[in-house]
Amino acid sequence: MKQCPRSxxxxxxxxxxxxxxxxxxxPHKITVNPGRFExxxxxxxxxxxxxxxxxxxxxSRSRARLVGLTFDDGYSDFVTNAVPILQRFGFxxxxxxxxxxxxxxxxxxxxxxxxxxxxxxxARAVELSGMExxxxxxxxxxxxxxxxxxxxxxxxxxRAILEDVIRSRVTGFAYPYGDVTSREVNxxxxxxxxxASAVKHQPGANGTFAVPRTYIGDVDGPLRxxxxxxxxxxxxxxxxxxxxxxx
Numbered sequence: 001m002k003q004c005p006r007s008x009x010x011x012x013x014x015x016x017x018x019x020x021x022x023x024x025x026x027p028h029k030i031t032v033n034p035g036r037f038e039x040x041x042x043x044x045x046x047x048x049x050x051x052x053x054x055x056x057x058x059x060s061r062s063r064a065r066l067v068g069l070t071f072d073d074g075y076s077d078f079v080t081n082a083v084p085i086l087q088r089f090g091f092x093x094x095x096x097x098x099x100x101x102x103x104x105x106x107x108x109x110x111x112x113x114x115x116x117x118x119x120x121x122x123a124r125a126v127e128l129s130g131m132e133x134x135x136x137x138x139x140x141x142x143x144x145x146x147x148x149x150x151x152x153x154x155x156x157x158x159r160a161i162l163e164d165v166i167r168s169r170v171t172g173f174a175y176p177y178g179d180v181t182s183r184e185v186n187x188x189x190x191x192x193x194x195x196a197s198a199v200k201h202q203p204g205a206n207g208t209f210a211v212p213r214t215y216i217g218d219v220d221g222p223l224r225x226x227x228x229x230x231x232x233x234x235x236x237x238x239x240x241x242x243x244x245x246x247x
Contacts, residue, residue, distance in 0.1 A: 011236050012057050013229070014068035016199065016213035019115055020085075021077040027112050030073075032218045034081045041089045043222045047229075051091035053132035054172050058195050058208060069093035070197055070213060072136055072174055073106060076118040083129055092130055096174035096197070097123060099158035100138035102165070108140040108176075120165045127166040134172030135159050135193075142177055143184045151184060155191045171195065175210075185209045201235075 018030035020037045032040070044051055044067060051069040052060075060066060069086070071078050074097030086093055095118075098106075103119035106112070118126070127133050137143070137154040138161075146154070155173065162170045171194040175184060178199025188196045189209055201212040214228055 010063060012063050012066070012068055012211065013232050013236075014054070014057070014070060014197065014211055014213040015051075015216045016197075017069070017071045017082075017216055018073055019075045019077055020071075020082040021075075021115075023113070025113055026218075028109060029217050030112075032216070034085065036218050036221075037082065038085050038088075039222070040216065040220065040225060041085055041091060043225050044091075045089050051086065051089070051093060053092040053094040054134070054195055054197065054211070055094065055132045056092055068211075068213075070174065071095040072176075073115075073140070074098055074101075074117050074123070074136065075106075076116045076122055079118055079122045079126060083126065083131065086131070087129070092132070094132040094134050094172055094197075095126060096134045096136035096172070097162060098136045098138070098140045098176075099161040099165075101140070102161075106140075123162070123165050124167070127168055132172060133162055133166050133168075133170060134174060134197075135162055135170055136174050137176055140176045142179060143175060143187075144179050144181055148183070148187075151187045152191075155187050155193075159191060159193070173197070175199075178213075180210050 020032050020034055023031045049065055049067050052066050054068050057063060057066050057068040074095055078095050101117045104117055105114040123133055135158040138158045141154050143151050159170045173188050173193045173196040175198055180198045196209045197213055198210040199213055
């Protein structure tokens, strides 16, 4: 009997956040007001979707009703503002922490307000709460601009620091600024990670080790979120190749 070919895995829909906090100035548009964030989570739930960490998303056999929720940089407001809202809806998320900046601030954003990075106790509490802690390098470095030994240090030492802090394995990584080539993908794989997040789909660097994400900002109410969902579904229907564990 002739067998029907297996369909390719569906590319996952992943949202990208940074900070959830009250704000006055936000030149890089990385901050979402807590009230707006709660509205966005409610919109997900009303659509019959569930927000999950990258660890949960990529290990699931059926991702049809799942949306990956990710937070770059590891700001302390993830602990104080985002986690209680996520737990209210029964959601999980992945927070990518700049390991060399624990308890310090976002010095790489020189023209933006200072935001505190979570400390070791907070990172440990995040992991114990059921969320996922991933690495965002040691220093928020632009990896494609570094020499190979510097890339190796950024991806390996950051993982070692975080594993020591949370007393658990760190299997997720996110590329600062979303910039990634096959070289960085190979470095992340060699360092022992199991998945990594980029921003946009980039030819030559896609799949489980360069997952594209949808930016979500403070302007995204229910109607804009619907538009972004339709855009994503169109992109996925166009047949963009998705490979579960590719370089």
